[in-house]
Amino acid sequence: MTTTSPVHDAHAGTVAPTSPGPDHAGASLPRHLARGALGFGLLIGAVALLPVIGPVSLLAAPPALLAFRGCPTCWAVGLAQTISRGRLERQCADGVCTLAQARPHPAAPPPRA
Secondary structure, eight states, rough: OOOOOOOEEETEEEEEEEEEOOOOSSHHHHHHHHHHHHHHHHHHHHHHHHHHHGGGGGGGGGHHHHHHHHHHHHHHHHHHHHHHTEEEEEEEETTTTEEEEOOTTTTTTTOOO
């Protein structure tokens, strides 16, 4: 687990993390959902087939973890990051961090209606 310690900026009077933290977001939402379906399918299959083929079915668990890129929790965090990418940003002022609507990037195209 990666932790960051806050750094105090004496000039701006703000506290900001040293790094934004781990990024588990996927390249696209459909690809991220496909990885989740594959991972959960393999995990459910490994447990469901245990009475039928025995402990050999547990060999499906490592590929499931590869599909999740770690663990189901990391996949779920990545899903939230993928959905919110570009819509939310963290703003820190006076030692208090909040989520706010992201400001559009100057080079970004206008949002589609």
